Amino acid sequence: MSDSPWFDALRGILDRSHLWTPDDITPTVNAALAGLGIQVRIWLIDHEQVALRTLPDTGRILPVDSCPAFTLVSSRPEGDRLWVPMVDGTDRLGVIEFLPAPPEVERCEMIAGLVGHLIGTIAERGDLIESTRRTRPMSPAAELLFRLLPPLTSSTDRLVTSAVLQPCYEVGGDGFDYAHDDTTAALLILDAVGHGLPAGLACAVALSAVRATRRAGGGLAEQARAADAALLEQFPDSRFVTAVLAEVDLAGGRLRYLNAGHPAPLLLRDGTMMRELTGGRRMPLGIEDDTPIAEEALEPGDRLLFYTDGVTEARSADGDRFGLPRLVDLIEKHESAGLPTPETLRRLAHAVLEHQDGPPADDATLMLVQWSATAASNTVPTAGRTVREEQTT
Numbered sequence: 551m552s553d554s555p556w557f558d559a560l561r562g563i564l565d566r567s568h569l570w571t572p573d574d575i576t577p578t579v580n581a582a583l584a585g586l587g588i589q590v591r592i593w594l595i596d597h598e599q600v601a602l603r604t605l606p607d608t609g610r611i612l613p614v615d616s617c618p619a620f621t622l623v624s625s626r627p628e629g630d631r632l633w634v635p636m637v638d639g640t641d642r643l644g645v646i647e648f649l650p651a652p653p654e655v656e657r658c659e660m661i662a663g664l665v666g667h668l669i670g671t672i673a674e675r676g677d678l679i680e681s682t683r684r685t686r687p688m689s690p691a692a693e694l695l696f697r698l699l700p701p702l703t704s705s706t707d708r709l710v711t712s713a714v715l716q717p718c719y720e721v722g723g724d725g726f727d728y729a730h731d732d733t734t735a736a737l738l739i740l741d742a743v744g745h746g747l748p749a750g751l752a753c754a755v756a757l758s759a760v761r762a763t764r765r766a767g768g769g770l771a772e773q774a775r776a777a778d779a780a781l782l783e784q785f786p787d788s789r790f791v792t793a794v795l796a797e798v799d800l801a802g803g804r805l806r807y808l809n810a811g812h813p814a815p816l817l818l819r820d821g822t823m824m825r826e827l828t829g830g831r832r833m834p835l836g837i838e839d840d841t842p843i844a845e846e847a848l849e850p851g852d853r854l855l856f857y858t859d860g861v862t863e864a865r866s867a868d869g870d871r872f873g874l875p876r877l878v879d880l881i882e883k884h885e886s887a888g889l890p891t892p893e894t895l896r897r898l899a900h901a902v903l904e905h906q907d908g909p910p911a912d913d914a915t916l917m918l919v920q921w922s923a924t925a926a927s928n929t930v931p932t933a934g935r936t937v938r939e940e941q942t943t
């Protein structure tokens with residue numbers, strides 16, 4: 551089939567996107583594809599990453615674990631339909647169901663990629679996309695923090711960063727940030743003391759101070775000092791935030807980091823935990839202190855797991871802690887399965903939640919970083935991945 555009808559469909563979607571609202575997305579895509587005899591259903595992932603829901607919401611729910619197009623970021627035919635992952639960059643937003651299944655998988659991924667990018671850009675124009683992704687109201691602290699955070703997953707051609715926060719509707723004091731530039735990846739995980747909105751405000755102040763200083767060219771020590779000053783200025787009651795600030799040289803793999811009273815990151819190599827990264831210790835942010843920056847030499851394929859204490863301190867109904875050994879065992883098992891990085895992290899986060907009886911007692915945040923071109927490629931939809939591999943051989 552000629553490419554012309556597909557490019558006409560792309561143009562139709564783009565032309566309408568300048569003025570559309572979230573309510574217009576599905577009707578516009580269907581109108582654009584009508585000339586090809588194709589209809590679509592757009593499914594958005596909920597914030598718990600448990601189920602996919604139609605846009606607009608019709609009450610239909612598709613369990614994530616039954617949808618490999620989402621979990622494996624891989625287009626899958628099923629009977630008379632084709633399921634295609636919908637990503638914004640590499641951040642998994644959901645899937646698109648094409649009916650009937652066209653043979654042009656790459657063209658369908660092109661449409662899904664465009665729709666994913668557009669959803670990412672227009673989500674803030676209205677409330678429909680957010681309300682579709684929520685199964686219950688979000689607390690003011692969670693609303694504040696989620697507006698400050700970058701996408702859950704981002705990849706370059708050499709590195710993947712993926713994060714998850716639980717409980718997503720009540721999280722208050724945890725947060726994360728990253729910045730992928732040409733030569734360096736900056737990484738940040740935070741855990742503010744306390745709960746609710748006061749903890750959320752402290753986390754927001756620390757994150758914003760670190761980000762602003764980093765964007766002004768300040769290094770790790772300058773970023774930590776800026777967070778100290780901002781917290782001391784805003785909170786005379788001496789509220790503090792634990793954190794790990796790090797940066798990875800994407801060419802040579804040199805990791806530089808400082809640890810402000812936070813659980814030590816884990817270094818995994820060849821599917822096995824090598825060690826905890828215990829260097830670079832200083833007092834939590836908000837308590838002025840200076841500590842030499844620690845360094846670690848990464849090897850291609852290495853993974854770094856950052857986490858807050860709500861992960862290892864999670865307790866079952868009989869008081870059993872989730873603990874570091876269980877966390878290490880699970881990450882090693884999931885890594886051996888060869889899953890995309892965000893899917894490994896999703897399963898880890900759900901294991902922490904399932905370990906507990908009832909609502910979590912504390913926020914639990916995980917951030918998984920892999921320095922690997924192969925891992926980065928695995929976050930790209932299947933056909934796009936094939937094209938990329940052909941271009942690099």
